[in-house]
Each structure stands twice: as structure tokens, then as C-alpha cells.
Amino acid sequence: MLGLKLFLLLVFGSLVFSWQTELEVQIHNSFNKQGRIVTFSIQEDEPLSINNELIEKVIYPSDFNYGYNKVIFILKTHKEIKHEVKLDIRERIPVTKINLDSGQSIEESCLSDKWIKISSLTNFVIRDEKELIGKVSKYYKSDGNYFYNNDIRSKEVIHSGDRCSIHLIYNSIQITMPGISLKNGAIGSKIKVINETTNKALDVYVIDSRNVEVKM
Incomplete structure (x- = not known):
């Protein structure tokens, strides 16, 4: 997708957005939804423009869908253009920093975090490391893995x-x-x-x- 955008830049000198364009994204802005911090942004490695008019500001949705979301582009000419784009929405999830054995106590030093696509997560994934610290892992967990509710028990x-x-x-x-x-x-x-x-x-x-x- 990024290669296609660069090609369009070279040929047309701008990025021309069509309806339901998929945009590459990276971590920048964030908002809170149901007690979770959801972070996303449009990638800005190259100057973005619509029909040769430079974009000054991007307004993200206050809520989001897992598919396409309506984003407002404010152009340098102060004109507003609305497009539906597919946002790569990620959430910071606690994961194992080391290999955990079955029955091993979970300490803060055992945990790290990773940005994971929300579309690949379920409601049973533990999102707060406070729910893990002091608990015991029921199963062996290799490093870099997140936890489901059924993966832990109280000590x-x-x-x-x-x-x-x-x-x-x-x-x-x-x-x-x-x-x-x-x-x-x-x-x-x-x-x-x-x-x-x-x-x-x-x-x-x-x-x-x-x-x-x-x-x-």
C-alpha cells in the first residue's frame, strides 16, 4: 500500500484519495473507549494532499468501527473533505517478557507490552497488567504472548x-x-x-x- 502511494506521488505529485481508500497507519494519536486507550494515526512520511491541495489537519472519529471509519481532512484552503478510510487501530497489551512455566507466579519483571491490532483481540484478552501481577500462570507461556482470562488463577x-x-x-x-x-x-x-x-x-x-x- 505504501509503495502504491509513493508511485502516485511520483506520477501525480499528490495522493488522490478515493472512496474507501485503505491508509497505512502508525502510532501517534489516542482516545479512550470503554476504559481502554486506543491509539492510531495516518502515516505522514510524505506530504498528504487531496487533488493537489495540501492537508493541514486530520480529524479522527470520536468512536470507531473495526472496518471503515469516517475521517475529516482539513485542507490548507480550509475546505473540509470527508472520506471513509480503514484505520489500523492498535491497543497496548501486556505480554510475557520471558518464558513462563505452568504454575509460575507472574511478577512485574515478567511482563512487557506490545501494540496489537484490535481486530485480532477478543473480549477475553487481559488488557491491564494489574490484573496479572500476583497471579499464577496456569499454562506454559513463551515470551511475547498475551493472556486470556482463563490463562491465570489466583495465588x-x-x-x-x-x-x-x-x-x-x-x-x-x-x-x-x-x-x-x-x-x-x-x-x-x-x-x-x-x-x-x-x-x-x-x-x-x-x-x-x-x-x-x-x-x-
């Missing part, structure tokens, strides 16, 4: 066989009993423990590495 803080305190709160009365965890669990997850006082199994929710709670 387990309590493990099968660990001793813990079981807290039961009822009508402002708190009872604490000794227990033993029967399975691994992350904070907020539901696990089973043995109440050492009654020798019965209870369903509890993990508070931290030493405490669990019975929710009434």
Missing part, C-alpha cells in the same frame, strides 16, 4: 494439611476453632477444612494463609 495461600483458625460469626458473637485444611485455596476461594474440635468437615472461605471463615 494459593493455604495448602492441604495446613493448620488454620476457623472463624464463625453469628449475631455479633465470634467463635474461633482450630482446623486443618483439606485442599489448597486462594484468598476468597471456597475450600473444605476439618474442625479439630468436632472432627467434622466444613465449607469455609479463605481469609489469608492462617484464617478461614464460615459464612452463615
Whole structure:
């Protein structure tokens, strides 16, 4: 596409845009959509013009489609021309900086970022590195790969066989009993423990590495 534009420049001395022209783009301008920063721009390696009139300004859409988008070109003569162009819209996505093993904790030093075409992303791709840091990778991930929601899990803080305190709160009365965890669990997850006082199994929710709670 860029080669075609250069050819047109040499032959006609300007870039003549036709309806639904595809434009090469690179990262420059940005706007926010649904809490995400979307960045795009028209490539300006060569002076852009329409019908030999130089373009002074380009107004991008406040919203966008994954296909063609209406862009306004303000010419030096202050005339406005609207064209539908295909924008190469990209988003900065956190990716692995190193090879991650299955079960490995994800730290900030493990992550980098990459500009990826939005058209190739799904709603299940994790876009914020804060959602990754402190989590555990379920699967092996080679460097340069992004994460789906199902690729990570919370870090387990309590493990099968660990001793813990079981807290039961009822009508402002708190009872604490000794227990033993029967399975691994992350904070907020539901696990089973043995109440050492009654020798019965209870369903509890993990508070931290030493405490669990019975929710009434």
C-alpha cells in the first residue's frame, strides 16, 4: 500500500484519495473507549494532499468501527473533505517478557507490552497488567504472548494439611476453632477444612494463609 502511494506521488505529485481508500497507519494519536486507550494515526512520511491541495489537519472519529471509519481532512484552503478510510487501530497489551512455566507466579519483571491490532483481540484478552501481577500462570507461556482470562488463577495461600483458625460469626458473637485444611485455596476461594474440635468437615472461605471463615 505504501509503495502504491509513493508511485502516485511520483506520477501525480499528490495522493488522490478515493472512496474507501485503505491508509497505512502508525502510532501517534489516542482516545479512550470503554476504559481502554486506543491509539492510531495516518502515516505522514510524505506530504498528504487531496487533488493537489495540501492537508493541514486530520480529524479522527470520536468512536470507531473495526472496518471503515469516517475521517475529516482539513485542507490548507480550509475546505473540509470527508472520506471513509480503514484505520489500523492498535491497543497496548501486556505480554510475557520471558518464558513462563505452568504454575509460575507472574511478577512485574515478567511482563512487557506490545501494540496489537484490535481486530485480532477478543473480549477475553487481559488488557491491564494489574490484573496479572500476583497471579499464577496456569499454562506454559513463551515470551511475547498475551493472556486470556482463563490463562491465570489466583495465588494459593493455604495448602492441604495446613493448620488454620476457623472463624464463625453469628449475631455479633465470634467463635474461633482450630482446623486443618483439606485442599489448597486462594484468598476468597471456597475450600473444605476439618474442625479439630468436632472432627467434622466444613465449607469455609479463605481469609489469608492462617484464617478461614464460615459464612452463615
